[in-house]
Amino acid sequence: MNKNSMIPLYQQLAEEIKEQIVSGKLMPRERMLTESEFSKEYELSRITVRKAIEYLVDEGYVVRKQGIGTFVADKKLRRVLNNQINSFTEISEQSGGIASADLVSVEWITADGNVIKRLGVEDGSRVLKIVRVRNHDGEPVMIEENYYPETMSFLLQENLSGSTYRVFRDRGIIPSHATKTFDICYATKNEAKLLHVKEHQALLLQKDVVYDQNQEPVHYTKMLINSERYQTTVSV
Incomplete structure (x- = not known):
């Protein structure tokens, strides 16, 4: 993550995850890292991670399952x-x-x-x-x-x-x-x-x-x- 960039950190993270999904590094229905795990891996606040995940949910790239976790969505x-x-x-x-x-x-x-x-x-x-x-x-x-x-x-x-x-x-x-x-x-x-x-x-x-x-x-x-x-x- 480039913390000096004009692009918000949550958007940078969202684009990084999206690229992993599009490239096939993350596969459909694969369980993703938790907010805490993303926070540690990318050295970002959990609020930033949450915004990135919410963005990806809105875009249809990931789905949240209550009480289970966040998963890569089926290809649309x-x-x-x-x-x-x-x-x-x-x-x-x-x-x-x-x-x-x-x-x-x-x-x-x-x-x-x-x-x-x-x-x-x-x-x-x-x-x-x-x-x-x-x-x-x-x-x-x-x-x-x-x-x-x-x-x-x-x-x-x-x-x-x-x-x-x-x-x-x-x-x-x-x-x-x-x-x-x-x-x-x-x-x-x-x-x-x-x-x-x-x-x-x-x-x-x-x-x-x-x-x-x-x-x-x-x-x-x-x-x-x-x-x-x-x-x-x-x-x-």
């Missing part, structure tokens, strides 16, 4: 929402990870009111419903419940464990903009099993309608997201 897939449409695969790769998908179900269904409204299809139309669990470095992050108009039936010929957006782009369909809504829901028994979380755990519910370059709906998707492994930042 970090996404910035701006004016670009990126697929889960692209976001995972940009984060230095590997994306994959576990196919849960594929079926044709008759569109209900919500799907009709969002996809702009006629009442009674059939739509393709594909449910997948999306993984980042092998860890389940979200359940995607996707609805596609019948014009997207070519997806049935594709490898659904990969990126559907790459399939679209290869066919000249460019996802260009979207409407997004956010809410909170709670994991059912089956959802908890798929996401490796506890039943009734709070999940982020995101609903997207994505449009192509011709303003035509490409898909309507409901995403049930484990916020412990995913972070969204909105850029405006």
Whole structure:
């Protein structure tokens, strides 16, 4: 620690710990030193150490467990929402990870009111419903419940464990903009099993309608997201 620096000591310590986490020196779920141990190792006051840990908690790099200690948080897939449409695969790769998908179900269904409204299809139309669990470095992050108009039936010929957006782009369909809504829901028994979380755990519910370059709906998707492994930042 440089005590002559203009940067506060707590921030220097936080950045030092963050670097250890990012570099892999400190691994996810690894128990960290206590405030007293940090204080002795870095020759800092416990107040300074506490501020550094609080900063890292706020940033999502560490978690406190009451009566147990402070632990390195699970790696989060970090996404910035701006004016670009990126697929889960692209976001995972940009984060230095590997994306994959576990196919849960594929079926044709008759569109209900919500799907009709969002996809702009006629009442009674059939739509393709594909449910997948999306993984980042092998860890389940979200359940995607996707609805596609019948014009997207070519997806049935594709490898659904990969990126559907790459399939679209290869066919000249460019996802260009979207409407997004956010809410909170709670994991059912089956959802908890798929996401490796506890039943009734709070999940982020995101609903997207994505449009192509011709303003035509490409898909309507409901995403049930484990916020412990995913972070969204909105850029405006």
